[in-house]
Amino acid sequence: MKKLVVSEGVSKGFSFIELLVVLAIMGILLGISSVSFRGANKNARDTKRQADLQIIKGAVESYRLEKGEFPDTINDLIIGNYLSSGYEDPKGGEGFNYVYQSVLAPGCNYVVYGQVENPTNAKACPTACGINPGFNIYCLSE
Numbered sequence: 001m002k003k004l005v006v007s008e009g010v011s012k013g014f015s016f017i018e019l020l021v022v023l024a025i026m027g028i029l030l031g032i033s034s035v036s037f038r039g040a041n042k043n044a045r046d047t048k049r050q051a052d053l054q055i056i057k058g059a060v061e062s063y064r065l066e067k068g069e070f071p072d073t074i075n076d077l078i079i080g081n082y083l084s085s086g087y088e089d090p091k092g093g094e095g096f097n098y099v100y101q102s103v104l105a106p107g108c109n110y111v112v113y114g115q116v117e118n119p120t121n122a123k124a125c126p127t128a129c130g131i132n133p134g135f136n137i138y139c140l141s142e
Contacts, residue, residue, distance in 0.1 A: 042117040045090040049098075049114045050121070050138055052087050056098060056112050057140045059083040070110055074100045089114060103129050103141075113139040 056074065059082040063071050067080075077083035077100075089096040098114045107128035116122055116138045125131045125139035133139070 039118075043121070046116045046118050046121040046138070048090045049116060052089075053098060053112050053114055053138060053140050056083060056087060056100060057142075060100065060110060060112065061142075070102050070104075071100070072102060074098070091117070099133070101131065103131065105130055109142050111139055111141040113137050 056077070059077045060071060063077055063080060063082050071077055071080075071082075074083070078085050087098060089098060096115055098112065100110065100112050102110045104110075105128060108126060108130070111125050111129050111131055113125060113131075113133055114137070115134075116136050119136050121138060122136050123138045123140075125133065125137065126141055129141050131139075
């Protein structure tokens with residue numbers, strides 16, 4: 001029978017320094033992924049805003065085709081069953097809402113806009129509309 005000889009000074013595990021290095025690498029990777037995840041959430045909310053604004057614009061156009069005039073407010077669209085009442089900004093809160101405004105200026109009849117979180121998703125209102133609601137706005141008009 002052979003005997004297992006273990007010499008002194010040989011370790012059977014990881015050193016404290018090795019564990020610290022692994023934990024540091026994991027922390028860095030976690031930090032990078034959380035930043036990417038937040039950016040993806042912003043883009044997803046902005047995409048929902050853009051889709052909601054397209055739906056509101058379609059409701060305004062339907063209202064105009066049937067009534068021969070533009071609605072005064074978004075509530076006119078809801079009352080006339082052109083739009084359901086569930087269109088709210090995905091983030092909600094101060095500064096995040098959808099706005100419809102009848103303009104009736106040469107080259108611009110109305111605008112529908114909302115604030116976006118990612119500046120690369122912004123689309124300014126046309127100059128003809130004479131409306132400058134601020135930065136980071138996604139604007140649709142006719």
